[in-house]
Amino acid sequence: MNDTQLDRAGKPATVSARISPAGGLDILSRNEVVRLRDASGSGLHGLLRRCALAVLTSGEVGDDPRGMFEQYPNFDIQVLQQDRGIKIELSHAPAKAFVDGQIIRGINELLVAVVRDIVYVATQLEQGAFNLEDTVGLTHAVFEILRNARILKPQIDPNLVVCWGGHSISREEYEYTKSVGYQLGLRGMDICTGCGPGAMKGPMKGATIAHAKQRRRKNRYIGVTEPGIIAAESPNPIVNQLVIMPDIEKRLEAFVRMGHTIIVFPGGVGTAEEILYLLGILLHPDNAGIPFPLIFTGPRQSAAYFEQIDTFLRLALGDEVAQHYKIIVDDPIAVAHAAARGTDKVRNHRLDNKDAFFFNWSLSIPLAFQQPFVPTHAAMRALAIQRKRPRHELAADLRRVFSGIVAGNVKDEGVRAIEQYGPFEIDGEPEIMRALDRLLQAFVQQHRMKLPGGSAYVPCYRVLTS
Incomplete structure (x- = not known):
């Protein structure tokens, strides 16, 4: 159900409020608060703002990574350090996240999760707590993030x-x-x-x-x-x-x-x-x-x-x-x-x-399944889609093919790359390429690439079948 509220001008209604976090976030260090407020390239404010707005629009259905900010261009969030803990200040936030002037409890809790995870990961990376160069270290990082979020029971x-x-x-x-x-x-x-x-x-x-x-x-x-x-x-x-x-x-x-x-x-x-x-x-x-x-x-x-x-x-x-x-x-x-x-x-x-x-x-x-894959045009073209490889290695590169298409479809940096340089090119063993092309065409025909009701899907990829 999409329950977006509109103002008199027909635009999404907004609310500004200062709220107390609910659900397990009592204090932050001064350095953590400073980083969350830092809007420079090395700061965390842009990431916080993007993830917070996603939570505040919980329940809205869309697949345009820039659509939220087009609806709420003036939205902002600030984390404030106070003598009795922290407060979260929201400016021009979606009104649908509030009932009678109070933020919905579940949305408040998810907002806290955003702050918690962004701060924790940034702090641990800064301190070198995660070894991201080997499999043991990467699994340890996943475990620690889940444990800090109190997900593991x-x-x-x-x-x-x-x-x-x-x-x-x-x-x-x-x-x-x-x-x-x-x-x-x-x-x-x-x-x-x-x-x-x-x-x-x-x-x-x-x-x-x-x-x-x-x-x-x-x-x-x-x-x-x-x-x-x-x-x-x-x-x-x-x-x-x-x-x-x-x-x-x-x-x-x-x-x-x-x-x-x-x-x-x-x-x-x-x-x-x-x-x-x-x-x-x-x-x-x-x-x-x-x-x-x-x-x-x-x-x-x-x-x-x-x-x-x-x-x-x-x-x-x-x-x-x-x-x-x-x-x-x-x-x-x-x-x-x-x-x-x-x-x-x-x-x-x-x-x-x-x-x-x-x-x-x-x-x-x-x-190969743990290291982040950055789907640049060169990286997508370089994937080795050949059946002579060990099956788990081939599966790893096939996974990257689909990961790159996901990025080109819905991730902001991927969408921008496609706009600037055109579609990704995917090459490999011809029989696999033809099968991949048939599968992707079926996804498009079945409207699995883009939510119905919007503009027609324009592929962010080109499969080289010959």
Whole structure:
């Protein structure tokens, strides 16, 4: 539901207010406050302003990374140090974030999460607390960010289902994600998604009803995002735990380290990126024998979507890749049963190997899946899409292909690069290129690249098929 309020001139109504943070942020150092107020290139104010506005527009549906600031060009946020703690001063903030002059409690909590994560990551990087040059150090960074956000819960049996899928999906697909979420909720599952609309919101919405029916308290609806995505995919209103990871690679690692089962709903290039990330890890020889339930599902109308995904994966990575996922069409109860059985296997494996329930330490994630990929035109053209490579290495570069297209579609820096230099060029083994081109064309035809109602999608890429 989009409940944007308009002023008399027909523009989005705004409110200016000074609020007390809710939910776990009492004090900051003077240096931290100074950095949050610093609007220079080395300061944090621009990042804070962008992420805060995304939270304050929670519930609005759009995929234009610059659209928010066009609606609220005068918005600003300042963190103030006072004798009894901190205050957050909002200027020209979206009126929809307030009720009778008071900020909505859930939005206040998500706003605190923004400040907390931005400050923590910047401080730790400045102090050299994270070693970002090797796999152990990068995993440690992911763990510390999640721990600081109080996302990791040590005394809970495995029950966290990560749901991936697109923000631009049909109404039938959205209703289906709710049905699956409902069945998961009835069985005591918590939900983690990318925190946005569409397939990220539906499972949470379904689970809330089931949790209420089961009189279940302390439910977790975890949203994991990153600064480049949050502006295009504002957190949906059901998210009650938000964490902002520094980049897409740490966001993806957070999903697979925390999750006990992953369910994939129909989506676009972002969903394909997520699939290839996880499959590339599972194809690595070091991870043989580690149970990781992966379920592809959607309504009957979406059967062709998963056929296309399955065909592409088998062609690029070999038929053996299908051993790592199960496709279930139009059966939410069967999906929930498969998730429950898979989660039980994960629990038993963790017990046998003395691994934590709340963080999958035993999973080996190669550096190629952890180091941030900057999708410049040169970097996109240089990707080695060849089947003669080890399958997990090929999957890593295929993941980067889709990551670059995501950037060109919805991330501000990617959109600007496409405007300046034209579409990315993607080259590689001809048979894979032709299959990739068919898959991307299907995404466009099915309106999975851009939300309906806006301008027609203009590809940010060109696949070299010959």
